[in-house]
Amino acid sequence: MECRVPGLLGAGAGTSGATGALWKLAESGRQLDANVVRLDPGTRVAPHIEPDLDVLLVVVAGDGTLDGGGVPQDLTEGAVVWLPHGSTRGITAGADGLAYLTVHRRRPGMQIRRRAD
Structure with a gap:
């Protein structure tokens, strides 16, 4: 199965x-x-934490910065980044904007959890 996003x-x-x-x-x-x-x-x-899912991020156009809670990482077209579950991640688009694909296991249904302090 193929998907094309016109103009991307x-x-x-x-x-x-x-x-x-x-x-x-x-x-x-x-x-x-x-x-x-x-x-x-x-x-x-x-920046936020994804507690349950690993995420694969692929930059398809533009550029930006990934803030993983430590040293910021440049994102450029073609970059592939693995974001393990439990890690902090935030993204800022660069001067030309940013387009990216994320892929992860399908999210489980809603769960009741304790509130993080």
């Missing part, structure tokens, strides 16, 4: 147009989740 690679990640989740894997019975996300220049996904 041709015009650059930061050009005007759709932002946020541009595409997501939605077939029933799947074991994976995948999303293509576009961020406008300077847009930031605040």
Whole structure:
């Protein structure tokens, strides 16, 4: 099965147009989740911790910075990053914006947990 997201690679990640989740894997019975996300220049996904899932992130256009709770890491087109569960991650788009694919195991159903202090 192939998916194409029109305009994602041709015009650059930061050009005007759709932002946020541009595409997501939605077939029933799947074991994976995948999303293509576009961020406008300077847009930031605040640092957060994913407690349950490892995530594979592939930069498909533009550039930016990954803040893993330590030394920031440059993200450029073609970069592939493994984000292990329990790790802190935040993303900031560069001057040309950023588009990336994330792939991870399908999220389990909602769970009741203790609140983190």
